[in-house]
Amino acid sequence: MVFSSNVFLFLFLPVFLIIYYLLPFKGRSAWILIGSYALYSWWRLDFLWLLAGVTLAAYFFALAIDRSNGPRRFQLLTVAVTLNLCALAYFKYANFGISSFNAAMTGLGFAPFAWAPILLPIGLSFFIFHAISYLVDIYRKEEPPTRNLLDFAAFIALFPHLIAGPVLKYNLLADQFLSRTHTLEKFSYGATRFMTGFAKKVLIADTIAPLVTASFNQPSPSFFDSWLGAFAYTLQLYFDFSGYSDMAIGLAAIMGFKFPENFNHPYISRSITEFWRRWHMSLSSWLREYLYIGLGGNRKGRARTYINLALTMVLGGLWHGANWTFILWGAWHGGILAIERRMKEAKLWQPRSAWLTIPGTLLLVIIGWVMFRADNVPDAFRMYRGMLGLNGLGLSDTLSWQVRPSELVTMLVAAVLVYVAPVWGNRVGDVGSKLLRPGLAVVATVTLLPLFVLAIMKLSAQSYTPFLYFQF
């Protein structure tokens, strides 16, 4: 069940909120758990055991780790994390591993290994990451384990972040399960964020989506085709994913929770290092805390630091999906991060004008997005050939009839929003921000309301469009 759907908006949400607000505080965690499990089961009921199993395993292993000392403490952590990674590996990477193995075997003239493809459970990467971060935090004694299984299960399953993040640490929300306020101000803030995210997703990301698909499907994309497709995807992905994050943050606020921000104007970054402080901030934070530091971070010498940076991003890429495109995308970002760090250490990193560094960084990001979006590596390199002008310059006639003026205008509006929003407010969706002038804030809010209705009507007029980050 996606947030931008009739079943969520008009059946799930009203029922959930009415009962949520009728219940006393002590009953709300149970209702969150029931509601979140119901929302998950709307996809498939038979995978609920996996969500519940990961939750129970994390809960009991955390208690056991807390009770243990010495090597046994590390052994328990290793077992718990390995179990989680095995679940992730089996459901997410087994198909990829077997198909790669079979490709090698058939290449050598051997018969392929018979294999029935495994279904990827929705949101698996996110709830596995939530569980791992909790276990590691307990092992590091950064927080005590919770004794309240209900609150912990409600945290893991909390529907605003269950399917596509943000990636949260339990200690960020633990206190909020014990005590949180529900005010009209919070509710309105949440409503504003939710409606903003909804409009970003439906009015912008979904409008641009067909142009992206058409461009990436070109057999020989020209220079114009491939750059148009790459720019369009750059905007689509941002408005799709940040729209989802706005909706998640908004729904959490409606329920009285404070979620951390997940985006902070990533496309105004002046380096890839800065980009990863602004893009999918919760994932960057997770990768830094649990992977980069786990690999040794910058404590094991200069060369190892670069390797750790690159490896973290490669594994982060692989987390997005079992495909060589994601591995190469991760390697691209990891490599640039390592180069940037080396340049800074060698004092080669000089402050440059924003007019140079922002477009330069964006160019590197766009090149990465092409690999991220392509169905496979040869398709990505077909796009790169187009971007280099090796397939001609002008718009292809196979694409031209598919380019709609409404898509181009939407892209223009989206680009303006991306670069005007940092000037106006702290975030694109933050129309109620303290940084906005009061009159402008009211105008923005009042403008948002019809946009929300327009977005609902557009949703009904178009076919089903899942969020891009659901696949991860």
Added chain:
Amino acid sequence: MTEFAQDTVKPNLDNPAAPRVLQWLPAAFLLAVVGVGAVLALTSKGTRTFPTGQDVVTGQWMGTYEKTNLDPGVPWRDASVNLWGGLNYRLFNEARDGAVIGKDGWLFTNEEFQTSKTDAAEIAGKVAYIKQVRDDLAKGGAKLVVALIPAKVRVYADELGSMKVPEMNALLYENFRQQLVAAGIPAPNLAADFEAAKSQGDLFFHTDTHWTPLGAQVAAQALAPVVKELGLDLPAATYQASKKPPVKRSGDLLRYVPVPEGEGPAPDTVQEAVYTRTDTGGGGLLGSDPLAVTLVGTSYSAVSKNNVWHFDGVLSKVLGTEVLNAAQEGKGPIVPMRGYLKSQDRKDNPPQVVVWEIPERFLRVDYEVKK
């Protein structure tokens, strides 16, 4: 340091009125929209009708309920389609996905523009299947003639305005036809006949995917000599054509431009022809004469409420024999042929010749997969 979302919501000291509005208006609005929407949704029949025979455990039931019952059934669905279709037309001169707007009120189906990486394989597969059909019919003593209908964008490319048909489609019609001819399957060059007949009137409707009665007539007249060259002994029948008064007709492509009449492209005017058998015979199941010609094909041939072009009628008239019409609407050209080959119609009326009408736009499309 983690930045939390609501840390940014603080009372604004510059304008105390603004925060008060922001404190209640979005909440009230969201609750109102969701509440009214929920009531409207619950009153719709689709929401209260539940799928049967679907598995709940694997999510089939939920998916079916959402896509088949709830979403199409919400009361604001039609209004939404019309609102967005109308906005896109008025602001950007765009049709909804499925149609392309040309100049001077001409509309085209986007299927005629589509290309894909698998086109070559698809075309080769279709040629191979047509040869199979020829062989299958030959076992029963019947010949195959293909009526390859040129795409509307091929015939009326000059009405596209700034839009362009992909160059890779330029030779598609003739290449495909030549492959049939090389395989010994008669397939007249209807594209050339249509080009020559354009001055006589519209051969395709401006607002519809299909040909006009004149287009159907031009095709029938081009096919007649090809069938006669086969040297068959077709039972004779004579037909008289009479014309109905001209009427306005909104084509199927106007559904992609949901604006009130007068704002969008003007509907076509059509003068439907009625073909009546005038001799004393009567073939087929109820008469003594066998039906030696069978027509198989798509909506360009099928008997349906939308059919005002009556290709089967004009074909009977120009061939001077009764035609059994086995065409079907909405299934492409392959499925009706598969059905016909196994049908009772074929057993009851063993044909001497089968005319298979195939629109050009189906040559590249994996139509069965698409359906």
